[in-house]
Amino acid sequence: MTSAPASPVLRLNSRDNVAVALRDVPSGTALPDGLTAGEGIPSGHKVALVPIAPGEPVLKYGQIIGVATAEIPAGAHVHVQNLGMGDHDRDYAFGAAATPLPEAGAPASFRGFHRPSGRVGTRNYIGILTSVNCSGSVARFIAREAERSGLLDAFPNVDGIVPIVHGTGCGMSGKGEGYQTLFRTLAGYGHNPNFGAILMVGLGCEVMQISDLVDRQVLKDSARFRYMTIQGSGGTPASIERGLAVLRELAAEADKAVREEAPASALVLGMQCGGSDGYSGITANPALGHASDLLVRQGGISILSETSEIYGAEHLLTRRAVDEPTGRKLIDLIDWWEDYTARNFGEMDNNPSPGNKRGGLTTILEKSLGAVAKGGTAPLAGVYKYGEPIDRPGFVFMDSPGYDPCSVTGQTASGANLIAFTTGRGSVSGYQPVPCIKIASNSELFRRMEPDMDVDCGTILAGETIEGKGQEIFDLMLRIASGEESKSEAQGFGEVEFVPWQIGAVM
Amino acid sequence: MTSAPASPVLRLNSRDNVAVALRDVPSGTALPDGLTAGEGIPSGHKVALVPIAPGEPVLKYGQIIGVATAEIPAGAHVHVQNLGMGDHDRDYAFGAAATPLPEAGAPASFRGFHRPSGRVGTRNYIGILTSVNCSGSVARFIAREAERSGLLDAFPNVDGIVPIVHGTGCGMSGKGEGYQTLFRTLAGYGHNPNFGAILMVGLGCEVMQISDLVDRQVLKDSARFRYMTIQGSGGTPASIERGLAVLRELAAEADKAVREEAPASALVLGMQCGGSDGYSGITANPALGHASDLLVRQGGISILSETSEIYGAEHLLTRRAVDEPTGRKLIDLIDWWEDYTARNFGEMDNNPSPGNKRGGLTTILEKSLGAVAKGGTAPLAGVYKYGEPIDRPGFVFMDSPGYDPCSVTGQTASGANLIAFTTGRGSVSGYQPVPCIKIASNSELFRRMEPDMDVDCGTILAGETIEGKGQEIFDLMLRIASGEESKSEAQGFGEVEFVPWQIGAVM
Ligand SMILES: [Ca+2]
Ligand SMILES: [Ca+2]
Ligand SMILES: [Ca+2]
Ligand SMILES: [Ca+2]
Ligand SMILES: [Ca+2]
Structure with a gap:
């Protein structure tokens, strides 16, 4: 020190x-x-x-x-x-600063669950995925009854049963970007490698039909994916009974998975900041940016998001784009956002929250520059829609609002198996089935909310280097990926933070 | 029979x-x-x-x-x-059919909790209200810990502790109709008479500031309303500890309430339909319409909502408006909705869901005519915004989407202390803190999902009269209001169905 x-x-x-x-x-x-x-x-x-x-x-x-x-x-x-x-x-200067990072000196690895898809899970949960709010209570009842009855006692390799419940899925248009966004989100959760198996539960008459996911072959009935509707099952008690029977079969399948050595290149890191303060951009975000660079050098994937929060600093990213089409995709997103906010009578400058402003961030530009620091220095390898599967290694951008639970939900749908979350004011949240590492921007916060914070970046203000802190975060990522509990996991967070991006009118 | x-x-x-x-x-x-x-x-x-x-x-x-x-x-x-x-x-013919109902012959009553505000609760819960998704997990942790520790054992008059958790509250504009809608919703829950006391929990840095509710004197620190933020309390364990201490004080206060005789005029009925079928409009909805008339004749309040579902049949309501300004308010809502859906690239005709269509409903007009049948024959006494307090007796309209959890959330914020919900395909849901009566449109549904359905209106097809069924529903309303458990309450529904209407861009 x-x-x-x-x-x-x-x-x-x-x-x-x-x-x-x-x-x-x-x-x-x-x-x-x-x-x-x-x-x-x-x-x-x-x-x-x-x-x-x-x-x-x-x-x-x-x-x-x-x-x-x-x-x-x-x-x-x-x-x-x-x-x-x-x-x-705004000089986009596409690709002008796309300098590849040096390859990693020594290969890094963790112990994860290798899936048939080739992806690797950092956890081995069974998900109860819901198509609509109207099946949310029953999904929770099934999970509660499974816990009460000790259903998982015989399956020690399963980490738990996770109901994925939300507020949408009906009262919406059955076509257009709102529907497609929810469709991608549910499909993405269905494929997230942190689930060893999934039971999907619908009501039956909702707009977001499970059969649409199945008929389009996006999710397929298998030993690891099963589905049912409450109306088809004959109401609540019958659905719970049927759900428990299916869960027993799914648990037997999921229990076959064990942790095995996996290269760090199998990590898909969702990066996030929430409740930023004046320190976020000078301590926690640059440190996470360095950890991101370390991961990219290992061949892993690192996802920056929160389009509304990089607004005004997008030219910093277009310069790093691997090619002009990739950079233009980002600019297209920005254009879409300007229209999205305008047609909703909003404006892009209103993003620093009251808390941000109390913390010393004045303009969206200032906040954006601080947020982009999370993205390190790697070339921008790809730009993706919310919840779209990430299909190439490197540092990428996935479109999302800055709103934490909504953004992490998209990253998880896109395949994230680890979340790193910087905060200055103090965020308490978790994102089942994906472990979340909380990174404090200042030591006062770290001390005040120590049971919630995994890393203290305030030490940078006392002279510790960004690089040293980044290495510490990267090392912790490997340990958490291998099964060590993060602070938010240990406290049981993550039951209410599944928040799909709702675009369009509620009807 | x-x-x-x-x-x-x-x-x-x-x-x-x-x-x-x-x-x-x-x-x-x-x-x-x-x-x-x-x-x-x-x-x-x-x-x-x-x-x-x-x-x-x-x-x-x-x-x-x-x-x-x-x-x-x-x-x-x-x-x-x-x-x-x-x-x-569309001939609006304002007021042409506003014929007052005859006064009730004999006064009806129930046993409820008289509140200092003059309103009467049908339940006596303690709410843990959240300003933002980011405090949702902690609200649940506090409730879980209260249950684990038997905190309510000493307070037998309290029905339970209800966390009110949702997906919004930040990542939104701090002004405009989206913010105002959430503001009214939270304020309305704060005043709902089914809560004997409320603890409100925020994170601290969210857009929806608790201090805005308090500073505008909408909710006031008192023996029955307390608030805290997680950031201000020093993180999760400290917030749970503080929350439990406050809950003990609130429970002592809420426990003073006991059920006492109350006139039926103190009932505020939110009417709702979801998962409609071809029978809804010919059995369950007209029967509920008769029950609504019986309540209005007692001086009570009956709320029709689901603006998108009455679309095309609004002239049936304007004819019943007590005066032209009341009718025009409804038409203004319809105009707003046409703009709302258009600016979100939607259209008002897409409302019958796939389930509705399988059930035999072809057009929004047909569905709307069936939906309006719930509203009986009373004059339309008022038209309200989503979550706006209902301030006059009679049959009224509150603006909302047709989406069930979102619409009921608005009715509850507007003061509903009882929900009556018709369904043809079979909805399973509950809406803490307000009991919900499920009314099946057909006997096949009633038999198939009997643990979820309170009333079978299929008997109307076998010759039972609409009026007789309406009286049965009204009598059940009085019993449920007096403490008898509805089917959805008995099963524990209502933990995930708080869905405030999210209007505008997520940012
Ligand atoms: Ca934000
Ligand atoms: Ca964020
Ligand atoms: Ca009791
Ligand atoms: Ca509807
Ligand atoms: Ca409805």
């Missing part, structure tokens, strides 16, 4: 005209270069290092995060009162 | 040119008036009683349900292959 740096503020790049307060800085505090804090700067917020005139760009990470909307004296607090969005330059 | 009618088909109105099959009618079956079934007519589906030329209206309930899209011979099956939507006449 090195000692805390003397300066109470941190300049992230030599081009910057603002610095970030590393703790609450009272008015009158001496800052570097003879500067004095002209007013109180809350921890995580920005202070002007030089006078900034109205209309002048404000720079952080060496990048424009907005323009001054008022005269800002040196030493002043820079936030919503004097910083806003301006027009910003 | 009268014997089954000789005819296998039922004409609902003397003007009709189609009849409804009361059972599967094989090709060649003799029908009334010398007619023969020219092809198989599935149970609940329609058969042409006379030849119908292309473009000619098809009449059921004495009303136009669409126009022939092909030549239809007498005895033919009338469905999607030869019946479609045409232009239909």
Whole structure:
């Protein structure tokens, strides 16, 4: 451990005209270069290092995060009162910065469940997947009764029974992007390697018909996938009884799986941030970015998402695209999002939440730059729709809202078998069947919510390197993938966080 | 019990040119008036009683349900292959049919929980209300721990602890109709009289801030309402501990309530249909409509909803409006819905689900006419937004999607203390904290799913009167309101069916 740096503020790049307060800085505090804090700067917020005139760009990470909307004296607090969005330059420069990473020195591995599909699970759950909210209670009843009756006692290799319950599946159009998005999500859960077997339960009369998944050969009746409807089974008690009988068969099948050596290239990492603060972009996200690079160097897959949160910083990703079509896909997504929010009377700038703003993030640009830091430095190998299967190795982007449970749900549908989640304000959540590693951006949060946090990146502020922290995260990823419980798993999180992206009218 | 009618088909109105099959009618079956079934007519589906030329209206309930899209011979099956939507006449005739019902002969009553607000609960639950999905798991952990520790053992008047968990609350705009709709929903649950006390739990950094509800004095810290955030409490274990301590205080307060005599006028009935079939509109819905009339005659409130399902039949309601402004409110809702669905690339005709169509409902008009039958014959006293408090007695309309859990959630937020739910295909669901009565449209369903169904309206096809069945439903309503368990309550439904209407972009 090195000692805390003397300066109470941190300049992230030599081009910057603002610095970030590393703790609450009272008015009158001496800052570097003879500067004095002209007013109180809350921890995580920005202070002007030089006078900034109205209309002048404000720079952080060496990048424009907005323009001054008022005269800002040196030493002043820079936030919503004097910083806003301006027009910003977008040079996509497709592929200009797609520099392949060096190959890994030594191969890394974990112990996982090899599936017939070739994918590898980090857990071996039995899922009870639901097509519609109307079958959610019965799915839970089946799981509860299985637990009460000790159904899994004879199947020690099965990690548990996980009902996957949600709020949609009917009262929606049976065609169009809303339906297709839910269809991909359910199909993707059906194929996620963290399930050793799946029972799918519908009501019967819903818009999202299980038979549509089966008839299109997306999910097939097999020793590992079975389905039923409540109406077809004759109501609740009959469905529970039938469900338990099917579960016994599925458990016998799932129990055949045992952990075996698997290369790190079999890891599919969903990256996520939620409840960001001013530290997220300077500690936890860059550290996770380094871990992502380590995984990509091993031949694994690392998924960045949260399209609404990279808005304004998409040119950083297009420069890294492996080719122009890949970069254009990202821009097409951005265009879709502008239309999506506009037709819903929204705007793309409203994304920093009240909590984000209290934490010191002023504009979506600033937040986006911090969010993109999670993506490390690898070339952008692919761009995918929400829940679309990821079909190539490397660093990829999957479209999703920034909203945590919704974004992780898409990543899991796309095949993620591990989630890494950075947070500054403190998020408590889990995402069955996929383990989630919580990465705190600051040590105060880590100490305050220690039972919820797996990694403390606040040590970076005390001198630990980004690279060292990234290696620590990567090593933990391998251990968690091999069966070690993450903090959120140990507490039993994940029963309510399946939130498919609902697009379109509820009818 | 009268014997089954000789005819296998039922004409609902003397003007009709189609009849409804009361059972599967094989090709060649003799029908009334010398007619023969020219092809198989599935149970609940329609058969042409006379030849119908292309473009000619098809009449059921004495009303136009669409126009022939092909030549239809007498005895033919009338469905999607030869019946479609045409232009239909809309004469709103505001108030033309607003005939007050006669006052009730004898006053009816039930035994409920009188609240300080003047409302009366039919149950006495403690709610754990969540502002965002991100606090949902912790709300469940608190409830589970309370159950495990026997926290309620000392408080026999409390019916249980109910976590109210959902998929939204962040990743959304902090202003506009989406936010306001969720705000009303949470506020409404906070005031629902079926809660003796409420603990509200947030994460802390979400868009839907508890402090917004409290600062606007919509919910107030009191002996019956307390709130906390997970971030403010220091993470999961600390939040559970704090939550349990608060629950003990709330339980002591809620336990003071005991059931006392209350007039039927204190009942607020949310009416609902889901998984409709060809019988819904001719048995269960008219019977519920009669029960609704009985309640209105007692001075109670009866709520019709599901705007998308009355679409095309709104002129039946505007004629019953107590005045023109009330009728115009309904038309304004319809206009809003046309825009809502259009901007989401949807259309209002897509509402009969695959299950509805298999059950014999062809067009939205036909379905709407059947749905409106639930509303009986009382004047339309008011029109409300989703989740808006109902502030006058009588038969009213509350805007909502047809999607069952979403619609019931709105009715509960608007103050419903009882739900009556008709179904033809068989719905299994419950809506804590409000008891739900399931009303089967046909006896085959009632027998097949008897543990889920409270009332069999199939007896109407065997000669029982609509009025007699309506009285039976009304009498059951009073018993359920007084504490008798409905079928769905007895099975423990209601943990996953809180589905606030999510309007707008997920971000
Ligand atoms: Ca966000
Ligand atoms: Ca997020
Ligand atoms: Ca009791
Ligand atoms: Ca519907
Ligand atoms: Ca409905």
